Amino acid sequence: MLSRFGPLRSLPSFRFLALTPPFPGEYDGPKMLTKVPGPKTLELSKRIDGLQDPRALHFFANYSKSIGNYIVDADDNVMLDTFCQISSLAIGYNHPDLLKAAMSPEFAQAVMNRPALGLMPPTDWPDLMQDSFLQIAPRGLSHVFTAMCGSCANESAFKAAFMAYRHRERGGKPFSEEELSSCMHNKEPGSPKLAILSFEKAFHGRLFGTLSVTRSKPIHKVDIPSFDYWPMSPFPHLMYPLEDHIDENRKEEERCLAVFEDIVQHHPVPIAGIIVEPIQGEGGDNEATPFFFKRLREITKKHGIAMIVDEVQTGFGASGTWWAHELWDLPSPPDMVTFSKKAQASGFYHTLETRPSEAYRNFNTWMGDPIRAFQLRTMINIVKRDDLLNNVKETGAYLKKKLEEIQKRHPDHISRVRGVGNFLAFDTPNVEWRTKMLAMCRDMGVNVGYCGSVSVRLRPTLYFMRKHADIFLTILEDAIKKCK
């Protein structure tokens, strides 16, 4: 199967500004030996069923054989990976710099002596923070709260928003006796009725606070108690191509902003913070324009509401900038920016104003994990050295242009091509067709993810280059044709 991609490499050249080095030792293309899931995956799935729920499994992967943009499954099928562990693989599999970093004594000590970072951080922690998180801190946000995962990062950000809101309400005075005693019973005033607002189709996680602001799919939420007084506001549904629908889209965003401002002013429960994704990843890759986000910043600022930008899925380079919200040119920075996934380290950036009034208020045992800061530091060095942000911009632009061409050739099956950087998506006619088409892609050697009700999302590594894009595009169009 490798040979079929030979001709692609001789196509007339698309102009690249940067010359990204290839991923060391990567495969030349997909190589499929069986259908996916293959017999070995099925055997392993049966084995694990006695121990752990296997129903969501796509396949078992052989991570020692996976290299760069290619994932190898238990049946030795080599697939181009455009889903990348649900958008959490920035650099590709088995990058030699990362393996080398992981095998250093410094790393081994950090992994096996995991500290309680809030009590007894390692002596190199200030340097490590400086060389990792602070290297890529969004403008205006120089403080970091470190956590273990994206949901934890978001919930800790909500807590910081609530604490800052109540601190301001108290005028900086200490807690009252009534607050301290009532909170032990989960009652007001100590456990106040305050809300976090989120947007329709948002996904922010699956713990009790984050699930309350997640609005993408019922299967995540049904049967779980939620904060019923946390409001939801509509998120724009844009028409594509954007340049042909400027007026309609502006009108749609103004409609959403009007509802938003109305909720902010009239919701019966005060709103301490809002959380918003730059592009709603799980909910269907729904975008809004910088105009929308600028207005959100203005309105939240005016009403003293914390603006939390959830960059768990969009962050760390996928937009061609370190953070997707850099593309908005906000009048003032967000109050908090949360991260995880591709950054591998999790947490949120914030201002000094959102540091809690006292110690131990936003705290836990591990407070993140230094090894993921090590990994982040190494990844930042790789991205800079290999100019991967420019690679994302250029490969992304090429990929988007080619997807638009495919859309023109198959308008009944592919629509609404959209996205920034290599964080791209398109829509399909319905869920059944999407399922069939993506299974076809996988059997032909490309692992592709979906989102929303009918969308397909691309979440390749930052090393995803034109040669990978061409392989993906050929297989995609092949699958579309076969599924017609």
Added chain:
Amino acid sequence: MLSRFGPLRSLPSFRFLALTPPFPGEYDGPKMLTKVPGPKTLELSKRIDGLQDPRALHFFANYSKSIGNYIVDADDNVMLDTFCQISSLAIGYNHPDLLKAAMSPEFAQAVMNRPALGLMPPTDWPDLMQDSFLQIAPRGLSHVFTAMCGSCANESAFKAAFMAYRHRERGGKPFSEEELSSCMHNKEPGSPKLAILSFEKAFHGRLFGTLSVTRSKPIHKVDIPSFDYWPMSPFPHLMYPLEDHIDENRKEEERCLAVFEDIVQHHPVPIAGIIVEPIQGEGGDNEATPFFFKRLREITKKHGIAMIVDEVQTGFGASGTWWAHELWDLPSPPDMVTFSKKAQASGFYHTLETRPSEAYRNFNTWMGDPIRAFQLRTMINIVKRDDLLNNVKETGAYLKKKLEEIQKRHPDHISRVRGVGNFLAFDTPNVEWRTKMLAMCRDMGVNVGYCGSVSVRLRPTLYFMRKHADIFLTILEDAIKKCK
């Protein structure tokens, strides 16, 4: 300072049944060069203040110099560690077996290719689960949900309890249209009003669900919205020594059980699950007898309520058994047992009945981390080979006996010596005296933790031996005398 511990080693021998090998290359005793925090810690604290909240910091630690039961701080002070990263260090610092495991190519690949375990687990995952989690599974619980931290483990267990409860209520029928649409607005019936019951002074975490069941200290809870319909039940306050207060303690437990059963029967919101710690760690090392827990199991079973045992702090050997609840001899296993901290890997054990009705319901990106399962596997091998559970039993018994002797000599300052294995605690007269006395201990070379309002908790490694106990006891009594 080392020399002062010389004489202790020539005391008449306490009979040991097992011969635990010493931790390789460990220090002979504490060695203090400065007060704690020393000048280098203070300098680093100032540096980190611009990046991260430093107010809870005890000291910066030099983890490459820390060995076994000894932690070395930034000022080169060597301290015997009985707090061990808030009870999360099972084996000691820099164990050669763990460092060796961490520096293997297998480990490096696992750490740098972190998988989405629910979608694309590594081919060795079933074997790894078998050799780690399943090796020490509590009786009757052979399924594992893996997570990233203790709070996430507890919240995922709550979700499993809610799903199982509603599934039973629906008689196994599929979700209704109304459930699916209402849950998107956080409203009933899709987002049901159902409760998790917890106990007074319990600590189960700090995210929105776990914080709602945490009842230890207001500083964790104040200003954060909570589930106000989740009830709290009293937890026994026992009198010591236990053998002299059998009748009073039974009466106290019966009082608590009567309130508990009353809440279960009459709480206006149905209770889907309860969560309980074998010993309430953060809340003051409050114990109950097996009688109490057996009755909890009987009552929850009778009313179809999930019993979740939170072994985040008590689990992985501190009780001298793998799990503290093994000491209760329950009539039937708990429905779920959660773990994290010392086990390093996090999650919960459960029965097949508490597996959700469909895929993707209890799910997230990473679903835990294979490297922590690797670490768990290596730690289990060390514990077995070096007979560390017996070491905990024997050292713990010795330590408790000696603490009771100190209590007799200083009855105005030390009371209620209690605990199992090396999970021990005692009370002090008040918080000011405790603060002063523990600071004195630290300056003399022992790092000790506290809990509850006036308690001191010991959380040493499983390698904590009589020689360490003697050093701790000498310094403790010295500090008590100096603080009188």
